[in-house]
Amino acid sequence: MIGRRGFLALGGAAVVSPLAACGPIVPESYQGAAARARAPLLEKPGFTALVRFATLAPSGHNTQPWTFVDHGAGLAILPDVSRRTPVVDPDDHHLFVSLGCAAETLLIAAAAGGRPGAIAFDPAGEGRIAIDLGQGQPRPEGLFRAIPARQSTRSVYDGRAVPVADLARLEQAAAIEGVSLRFLTEPAQRRAVLDLVVHANTLQMADPAFIRELRTWIRFNPEQAMKTADGLFSGCSGNPALPSWLGERAFGLVFTPQGENDRYRKQIHSSAGVAVFTGEREDKDHWVRVGRSFQRFALMATAMGVRCALINQPVESPVARAQFAAWLGAPSLRPDLCVRFGYAPPMPMSLRRPAAEAISAA
Numbered sequence: 001m002i003g004r005r006g007f008l009a010l011g012g013a014a015v016v017s018p019l020a021a022c023g024p025i026v027p028e029s030y031q032g033a034a035a036r037a038r039a040p041l042l043e044k045p046g047f048t049a050l051v052r053f054a055t056l057a058p059s060g061h062n063t064q065p066w067t068f069v070d071h072g073a074g075l076a077i078l079p080d081v082s083r084r085t086p087v088v089d090p091d092d093h094h095l096f097v098s099l100g101c102a103a104e105t106l107l108i109a110a111a112a113g114g115r116p117g118a119i120a121f122d123p124a125g126e127g128r129i130a131i132d133l134g135q136g137q138p139r140p141e142g143l144f145r146a147i148p149a150r151q152s153t154r155s156v157y158d159g160r161a162v163p164v165a166d167l168a169r170l171e172q173a174a175a176i177e178g179v180s181l182r183f184l185t186e187p188a189q190r191r192a193v194l195d196l197v198v199h200a201n202t203l204q205m206a207d208p209a210f211i212r213e214l215r216t217w218i219r220f221n222p223e224q225a226m227k228t229a230d231g232l233f234s235g236c237s238g239n240p241a242l243p244s245w246l247g248e249r250a251f252g253l254v255f256t257p258q259g260e261n262d263r264y265r266k267q268i269h270s271s272a273g274v275a276v277f278t279g280e281r282e283d284k285d286h287w288v289r290v291g292r293s294f295q296r297f298a299l300m301a302t303a304m305g306v307r308c309a310l311i312n313q314p315v316e317s318p319v320a321r322a323q324f325a326a327w328l329g330a331p332s333l334r335p336d337l338c339v340r341f342g343y344a345p346p347m348p349m350s351l352r353r354p355a356a357e358a359i360s361a362a
Contacts, residue, residue: 026222026235026241026348027222029222029226030222030225030226030235030348030351031348033226033229033351034348034349034350034351037052037055037056037349037351037352038056038148038149038349039052040148041053041109041112041113042113043113043114043138044113044114044115044138045109045110045113045115047068047070047075047359048355048356048359049113049355050075050106050109050110050113050115051068051075051106051355051358051359052352052355053105053106053109053147054066054068054077054102054103054105054106054109055102055352055353055355055358056105056147056148056150056352057098057101057102057104057105057295058098058101058150058152058295058298059094059098059101059102060085060088060089060094060095060097060098061085061088061214061217061231061232062217062230062231062232062350062351063083063084063085063098063217063230063231064080064083064230064352064353064358065079065080065081065083065084065095065098065099066078066079066080066098066099066102066358067079067080067358067359067360068358068359068360069359069360069361070359071130073132073133074117074130074131074132074133075106075130075131075133076128076129076130076131077099077102077103077106077128077129077131078126078127078128078129078360079092079095079096079099079126079127080358085213085217086213087207087209087210087212087213088204088210088213088214088316089316092284093287093336094312094316096127096284096287096288096291097287097288097290097291097294097336097337098291099127099129099288099291100129100287100288100289100290100291100292100293100294100295101291101292101294101295102291103119103129103131103288103291103292104291104292104295104296105147105295106131107119107131108141108143108144108147108299109144109147110131110133111136111139111141111144112138112139112140112141112144113138114135114136114137114138114139115133115134115135115136116133116134116136116139117131117132117133117134118131118132118134119131119292120132121284121285121288123283123284123285127284129288142300142303143173143296143299143300143303145303146299146300146302146303147299149302149346150298150299150302151236151302151307151346151347151349151350152308152309152310152350153307153308153309153344153346153347154236154237154267154309154347155237155238155267155307155344155345155347156266156267156270156344157267157270157271157272157307157340157342157343157344158270158342158343158344159269159270159271159272159342160272160342160343161185161272161273162185162272162273162306162341162342162343166304166306167183167185167273169300169304170275170297170300170301170304170306171183173296173297173299173300174277174293174294174296174297174300175293175296176289176290176292176293176296177289178279178280178281178285178286178289179277179278179279179280179286179289179290179292179293180277180278180280181275181276181277181278181293181297182275182276182278182328183273183274183275184273184274184275184276185272185273185274189273189274190268190269190271190273190274192327193268193274193311193314193338194264194265194268194269196313196314196320196323196324196327197264197268197311197313197314197338198261198264198265199314199317199320199323200313200314200316200317200319200320200321201257201260201261201264201313202257202261203317203319203320204313204316204317205255205256205257205260206257211255215248215251217230217231217232218231218232218234218247218251219231219232219233219234220234220241220242220243220244220246220247220248221234221235221241221242221243221244221247222235222241224244225351226351228353229351229352229353229354230351230352230353232350233348233350233351234247235348236347236348236349236350237347238347264311267309267311267340268311268340270342271340271341271342272306272341272342272343273340273341273342274311274338274339274340274341275297275308275337275338275339275340275341276328276335276337276338276339277290277293277294277297277335277336277337277339278290278328278330278333278334278335278336279333279334279336280333282333282334286336287336290336290337294337294339297339301341305343306341306342306343307341307342307343307344307346308339308340308341308342309339309340310337310338310339310340311338311339311340312337312338313338314335314338315334315335315336315337315338321334321335324338
């Protein structure tokens with residue numbers, strides 16, 4: 001889920017400005033598009049403004065699989081099934097985690113603008129997340145200020161440890177009923193996670209359908225990325241832009257199991273640790289809760305100057321997932337998200353579709 005993959009990645013305490021994240025490897029036109037998506041939220045924001053901020057949440061392959069419906073005093077978030085990734089996410093686990101991320105982002109943004117909200121999830125049918133919005137005093141807390149700057153930083157980190165007190169702050173921020181968070185910071189623990197990542201990654205890359213699905217979401221140059229405003233732009237991981245035709249050809253040459261596994265070794269070895277999110281039950285309700293918890297974790301990390309990125313292969317492969325659960329000592333539970341974290345400079349920001357494209361009248 002939510003950002004990945006090696007073809008895209010060859011090669012503090014304050015919130016970092018989103019504009020500063022857009023470095024020289026992307027043109028000004030791309031930087032402008034990223035900045036517009038992250039423009040400040042006005043006081044007493046309306047429905048469209050809240051949707052724009054909600055869509056800054058992470059999603060698998062940056063598919064943005066959500067639809068927002070205005071109900072006057074509140075709104076609903078529904079899955080956009082046209083943006084499913086059925087090979088890597090056959091049961092829509094990542095999709096509902098992504099909806100949870102968007103819902104929590106909207107709740108935080110609404111409270112900051114003086115519209116505190118309450119959330120309710122109906123797992124029946126299409127899986128509707130209902131959010132009732134009230135009226136109150138604006139509360140622009142630190143998590144709100146981190147929303148425009150949060151990113152999945154898919155790079156090598158600098159190896160520094162995150163202080164224990166900061167891990168406690170991350171755990172406190174991520175506290176959502178029905179979700180547990182476990183930190184793996186010991187070298188032996190990280191090696192065990194790396195072995196699972198390599199094993200699961202090798203299994204995935206042996207599946208041609210997985211490769212085809214992933215390729216459809218890769219954007220090889222700024223023009224291609226700005227045309228769709230979704231997917232995985234290679235520049236966000238430090239790669240140079242390539243013409244689309246050349247990128248398609250190069251993809252098959254450089255995207256290999258050995259190359260990917262070597263990249264994950266470097267990334268995990270350089271990280272301060274790994275965070276594992278697990279819901280109490282394996283159902284859509286708890287997947288949404290996991291998304292809410294992870295988004296709060298990611299926003300607090302951003303506010304603290306800590307970077308993070310998902311390494312979800314061990315939770316995507318059914319074989320590796322069972323091994324991972326057993327290793328964690330909870331064989332009856334499903335590990336939902338696996339996240340590495342540490343310190344690194346920011347990377348260029350990914351794009352988002354205009355809010356109007358994510359809004360439905362029904």
